[in-house]
Amino acid sequence: MKKTLIIGASGQIGKKLTQLMLNDGNDVVALVRDKSKLSDITDKNLHVIEADLTGNFGHAFKQCTNVVFVAGSGGETGADKTILIDLWAACRSADYAKENAVKHFILVSSIGADAPSTGPESIQPYLIAKHVADEHLMRSGLHYSIVRPGTLTNDDAKGKFTTERPAQKGDATVTREDVAKALLFIVNNPSKENTLTELFNGSKNISETFK
Numbered sequence: 001m002k003k004t005l006i007i008g009a010s011g012q013i014g015k016k017l018t019q020l021m022l023n024d025g026n027d028v029v030a031l032v033r034d035k036s037k038l039s040d041i042t043d044k045n046l047h048v049i050e051a052d053l054t055g056n057f058g059h060a061f062k063q064c065t066n067v068v069f070v071a072g073s074g075g076e077t078g079a080d081k082t083i084l085i086d087l088w089a090a091c092r093s094a095d096y097a098k099e100n101a102v103k104h105f106i107l108v109s110s111i112g113a114d115a116p117s118t119g120p121e122s123i124q125p126y127l128i129a130k131h132v133a134d135e136h137l138m139r140s141g142l143h144y145s146i147v148r149p150g151t152l153t154n155d156d157a158k159g160k161f162t163t164e165r166p167a168q169k170g171d172a173t174v175t176r177e178d179v180a181k182a183l184l185f186i187v188n189n190p191s192k193e194n195t196l197t198e199l200f201n202g203s204k205n206i207s208e209t210f211k
Ligand SMILES: NC(=O)c1ccc[n+]([C@@H]2O[C@H](COP(=O)([O-])OP(=O)(O)OC[C@H]3O[C@@H](n4cnc5c(N)ncnc54)[C@H](OP(=O)(O)O)[C@@H]3O)[C@@H](O)[C@H]2O)c1
Pocket: 007, 008, 009, 010, 011, 012, 013, 014, 032, 033, 034, 037, 051, 052, 053, 054, 070, 071, 072, 073, 074, 085, 108, 109, 110, 111, 148, 149, 150, 151, 152, 153, 176
């Protein structure tokens, strides 16, 4: 059976994705730094590995077919953690994936990672970290899908998407629930080509969005 490693499985998107993947009958390896955060999910197909992304975590990749990197240092930490997690842990994950012959690497990046210098100054270190991690994956030789969501919200899923950046900044949003659904779709329907797409709520069904 295909095994998917979710890095950041205790996060807001990560936990939703973990549950969606399990509901869908997938074998999931959940990499978390505190396994009690997944104690409410019990499933015979769930294998939890406790590891901190600032240490070694290469053992988590063994026999995994897919990797979804959905970790992030979060807005409350400083640039040091942004470099350690959003940049370095993401780059090291791609390296570990390569060593373990992973078939498909899905990276959750961010809107603005294409042009960090044009973003608000306060988040430029974050956008640079995402940019460098994206570039590292693109150069890795792995089969990849990079998703750059707009501003995340905790609204209920809308089930409708677009990959075209909305003209109004305030419309460039997507719910975490919808990002998790999109990631599930991408894992289950890998495109032949490598892809890099921004993602927002819009008007298309998921299969039209990622055809
Ligand atoms: N906020 C936005 O509007 C926005 C927009 C575009 C993209 N994004 C990106 O979307 C992604 C997911 O967002 P989210 O809201 O789901 O994030 P989140 O809830 O903050 O989840 C982040 C995950 O990373 C894990 N993590 C952080 N440091 C770690 C470490 N040292 N070792 C192991 N795990 C660690 C967290 O573990 P714990 O549970 O233990 O803390 C958590 O599981 C992030 O990469 C974010 O940058 C965000």
